[in-house]
Amino acid sequence: MSKLILCVFLTFTLIPLLCTSFSSDTPSDRRVLVLLDDFALKSSHSLYFNSLHSRGFDLEFKLADDPKIALQRYGQYLYDALILLCPTIERFGGSIDAAAILDFVDSGHDLIVAADSNASDLIREIATESGVDFDEDPAALVVDHSGYAVSASEGDHTLIASDDLIKSDVILGSKKIEASALLIYILIALCAAPVLFQGIGHSLNPSNSLVLKVLSASPSAYSANPKSKLASPPSLTGSTISLVSVIQARNNARILISGSLSLFSNRFFRSSVQKAGSPIKHDKSGNEQFLTEVSKWVFHERGHLKAVNVQHHKIGEADEPAMYRINDDLEYSVEIYEWSGTAWEPYVADDVQVQFYMMSPYVLKTLSTDGKGRYFTSFKVPDVYGVFQFKVEYHKLGYSTLSLSKQIPVRPFRHNEYERFIPAAYPYYGAAFSMMAGFFIFTAVHLYNK
The missing domain is CATH 1.20.5 (Single alpha-helices involved in coiled-coils or other helix-helix interfaces)
Incomplete structure (x- = not known):
């Protein structure tokens, strides 16, 4: 009897433990892994982390060389995004390496990489694979004798106040302005605080059309070792130097690459700034606003589109046919929405097009919109039979790519469908x-x- 009681006890205690020990942890939405060189960065860069946390992100901090870190378990990714604030790391811990991080991006996840003047070959390799090339000179910094930030000690002019931002409301955000407040807005825009930057510059791979400069250096900037005299012309000069770049992959994964770790720091967030040659001194730099808006784009809180309810049918009918006949009149419609950070809202644009495609487009129509997310058009099926596709390929700066296709055959007239006398x-x-x-x-x- 005692053995029976013992067996029952073990059954009801050990089996639940075994089930939980072998069950995979389902990653929660918007979970972000932050890899650091030193846990001191949690406090020195806390303002940036707090801005992410306030928007609903679940941040998990680990040292980059932690032997227990992993991006996936049992074939499932544990995180939605990865932030690398570990420029000096020579080798990641656990099962993470450069190939694993690139596979993470190839799986549709987002990435932020912050380099610095002492960036390791590992960080440079990840940046190169993403279409960004840092200056090969390990001692090089971006120097600007005209666009530097005025300070008590002039120093070597490596502390740059840059206001050369990408002109994209999707990436950097925008505010709807009333007509009466337009003048005030223009004055504020003219006096907007520049972004403080101190670090290494990079260039964009010309063969990679997916990379965009978000924050550029001024025409007077160059990349060199500020502690030594120039023996030869610098390899990176002027506005070709990118300070912060973003990439949107073909699978809509997004990457941000910065040449400065200090860009994210509390010190730069709170610092006052005055650009050389400007009489205006700002009480606070533009770093916090800049990184907040860019990170909203990187983490798909803005510029993220989805298409649903794709329909096509003959005019006057409601059901989708199995095939069309040449010269049929048809109607095509699709609904497109944009994620606002909290909900899906109708996306309104006048440049969405549909192709009726077989080897080449036979019909190309710009879709009309009702302003509520629905796009539609009508056209006549061409007098060519075969297997066609409805194709929507939407590429717009800052927005996620939409690629829709739906196949439909087109047949000729049957013998009893022709007119008696043509x-x-x-x-x-x-x-x-x-x-x-x-x-x-x-x-x-x-x-x-x-």
Whole structure:
């Protein structure tokens, strides 16, 4: 009896433990892994982390060389995004390496990389694979003798106050302005605080069309070792130097690469700034606003589109047919929404197009919109039969790519669907009947004429 009680006890205690020990942890939405060189960065960069946390992100901090870190378990990714604030790391701990991080991006996840003047070869490799090339000189910094930030000690002019931002409301955010407040807004825009930057510059791979400069250096900037005299012209000069760049991959994964770790720091967030040659001194730099807006784009809180309810049917009908006939009149519609950070809202634009495609587009139409997310158009099926596709390929700066396709065959008329007499064939009908009439007259004359 005691053995039976023991077996029952073990059954009801050990089995639940075994089930939980072998069950995979389902990653929660918006979970972010932050890899650091030193846990001191949690406090020195806390303002940036707090801004992410306030927007609903679940941040998990670990040292980059922690032997227990992993991006996936049992084939499932544990995180939605990855932030690398570990420029000096030579080798990641656990199962993470450069290939694992690139696979993470290839799986549709987002990435932020912050380098610095002492960036390791590992960080440089990740940046290179993403389409960004840091200056090869490990001692090089971006120097600007015209666009530097004025400070008590002038120093070597490596502390740059940059206001050369990408002109994209999707990436950097925008505010709807009332007409009466337009003048005030212009004055504020002219006096907007520049972004403080101190670090290494990079160039964009010309063969990679997916990389965009978000924060650029001024035409007077160059990349060199500020502690030594220039023996040869610097390899990176002027506005070709990118300070912060973003990439949107073809699978809509997004990457941000910065050449400065200090860009994210509390010190730069709170620091006052005055650009050389400007009489205006700002009480606070533009770093916090800049990084907040850019990170909203990187983490798909803005510029993220989805298409639903793709429909096509003959005009006057509601059901989608199995195939169309040449010269049918049809209607095509799709609903497109944009994520606002909290809800899906109708996306309104006038440049969404649909192709009726077979080897090449036979029909190209710009879709009309009702302002509530629905896009629609109508057209006549071309007089060519075969297997066609409805294709929507939407590429717009800052927005996620939409690629929709739906295949449909087009058949010719059946033999009993043609008109009895085709107007275009009247000359041929006349020739045939005139030939028959002539033959009848010739036969009658030949048989009965003496």
